[in-house]
Amino acid sequence: MPKLVIIGTVALDNIRTPFGEVSNALGGSAFYAGLSASYWTDVGVVGIVGKDYPEEGFSVLARHGIDSKGIERSEGLTFSWSGEYTYDLNTAQTLRTDLNCLLSFNPVLPESHDSLETLFLANIDPEIQAKVLDSLPVRPSLVVLDTMNFWIEHKKDALQKVLRRIDVLTINEGEARMLSGQFSLVSAARTILGMGPATLIIKRGEYGVLVFNRESVFASPAYPLEDVRDPTGAGDSFAGGFIGFLTSQGKFSDDTLRQSIVVGSAMASFCVSDFSTRAIEGLKRTDILKRLESFSSLTSYQALPLMSLRTEG
Amino acid sequence: MPKLVIIGTVALDNIRTPFGEVSNALGGSAFYAGLSASYWTDVGVVGIVGKDYPEEGFSVLARHGIDSKGIERSEGLTFSWSGEYTYDLNTAQTLRTDLNCLLSFNPVLPESHDSLETLFLANIDPEIQAKVLDSLPVRPSLVVLDTMNFWIEHKKDALQKVLRRIDVLTINEGEARMLSGQFSLVSAARTILGMGPATLIIKRGEYGVLVFNRESVFASPAYPLEDVRDPTGAGDSFAGGFIGFLTSQGKFSDDTLRQSIVVGSAMASFCVSDFSTRAIEGLKRTDILKRLESFSSLTSYQALPLMSLRTEG
DSSP: OOSEEEESOOEEEEEEETTEEEEEEEEOHHHHHHHHHTTTSOEEEEEEEOTTOOHHHHHHHHHTTOEEEEEEEOSSOOOEEEEEOOSSTTOOEEEEEEOGGGGGOOOOOOGGGTTOOEEEEOSSOHHHHHHHHHHOSSOOSEEEEEOOHHHHHHOHHHHHHHHTTOSEEEEEHHHHHHHHTOSSHHHHHHHHHTTSOSEEEEEOGGGOEEEEESSOEEEEOOOOOSOOOOOTTHHHHHHHHHHHHHHHHTOOOHHHHHHHHHHHHHHHHHHTTSSTTGGGSSOOHHHHHHHHHHHHHHHOOOOOOOTTOOOOO | OOSEEEESOOEEEEEEETTEEEEEEEEOHHHHHHHHHTTTSOEEEEEEEOTTOOHHHHHHHHHTTOBOTTEEEOSSOOOEEEEEOOSSTTOOEEEEEEOGGGGGOOOOOOGGGTTOOEEEEOSSOHHHHHHHHHHOSSOOSEEEEEOOHHHHHHOHHHHHHHHTTOSEEEEEHHHHHHHHTOSSHHHHHHHHHTTSOSEEEEEOGGGOEEEEESSOEEEEOOOOOSOOOOOTTHHHHHHHHHHHHHHHHTOOOHHHHHHHHHHHHHHHHHHTTSSTTGGGSSOOHHHHHHHHHHHHHHHOOOOOOOTTOOOOO
């Protein structure tokens, strides 16, 4: 029985980067987030695929103990994203988006998901995100929502409505500026927190994340990797690790928030080291522990001795 | 008697940002770095100014206890930089550079600087940086060097020669890629550490710094500010705070390195909050202590409870 339910896309991706390319590769926001979260808690994925979707996708989910009863098999074709990255791996250029069966996506949570505690509404139409919230008999104790520039531009009202009903929003820098109309991220965060979510996670690609809530600001770097091969899914792997760990802790405080951000960052660092979901499938315990240790060493420093500070007042 | 000697430019700047403009404002790499370092140790500044340089510049240095005997007064005009920033405050567009008296800069350390322990060679011609090292009877225990794209492009041999003689190099992301010929910063760092310096500080503007040495990697964010008014001097204020604090500690370990990076980042965060050197002049003890506390809160998190990690191996 999943404690965490993730609703989003299950896709077949065509990706080209300076380091190679893949076609019809397993992907999609809910797929990446689900795999990443599965290392930390019981996960159910809700999405839709077409008749062309390979059984391999379901096997991967099953091997990670993920409940896929919420993935509808439709008569159409699977949602497909084709994108390209140049050496600046921070921004993808979308070559083609084939919505296909996503156009008829009407997510319904199966009965096995009745005991959900946390919900991740990955990046889809904010009207669908709202309908999912409407359909739940009890509000989960934590709702995380991801969105993108397209919805901010074309469905801002629907987006603002659903923002009032969630706890954590994850968006990237440019989207935070677009949504708030403010250039300074500190000002942007204040405006966005005023729209509803108690916590805002601003994703900055290879520079990590900035996290704002009413209490504090937390900055977590991206793990500096020798080789980044494919950034696709980094944000979703981050979100999955984040909410997966948070769900496992069973409480939402500033302390667990920060710890969850670090877990999310570590999971994202695995994701980008290889194409598609290759690197976040079948991760070993020792790999994860080692990466989390490196993360701690990456940012920690001893308390400052301040007797040399020379000014008064 | 300065323990830290800083050699670089003393300038009059003309700066325009979306938030205002100043002309003939106090600036220059050694001036910014000197002020920033003066909160932590005894500083001497070595540079050259013209007959148009205002007495106010010397008064500011004196108020901060900085030894300015090493600043030569020449018959020409003071070095002047004119630049503009758009809303993306990360990159300056240089409108005009008037080298003026800088063309005849031949730095000579006055006798009062004989007891120097640490040396900051701010961004000037690498041949001059090497001549300064040649002129010292005893090598300081720590030498930090800053440079820029212009020297990497036009005096790479001279630069590589001087890199073999220093301890810490500070450059920005683009320059690290240019100097190493590598895109990945981890690979770039390995290549650059192979050129001589034991420590490499990669400056990433509003994203903070990445620090590489043979032992470890350290990431420190930039402090998220509501209002950044003028980024001029941020890198020099960072370097000044960094080497100033490090000098005050009297030892160079991975621990003091990390602490010094945090102090540098805090000093830089003051610098950018107002035009020219306004914000790093006359800082109060409480302001600095408060900012350092905020910095610690910005990056710290509690050890991760890992009993929920579900994978084996």
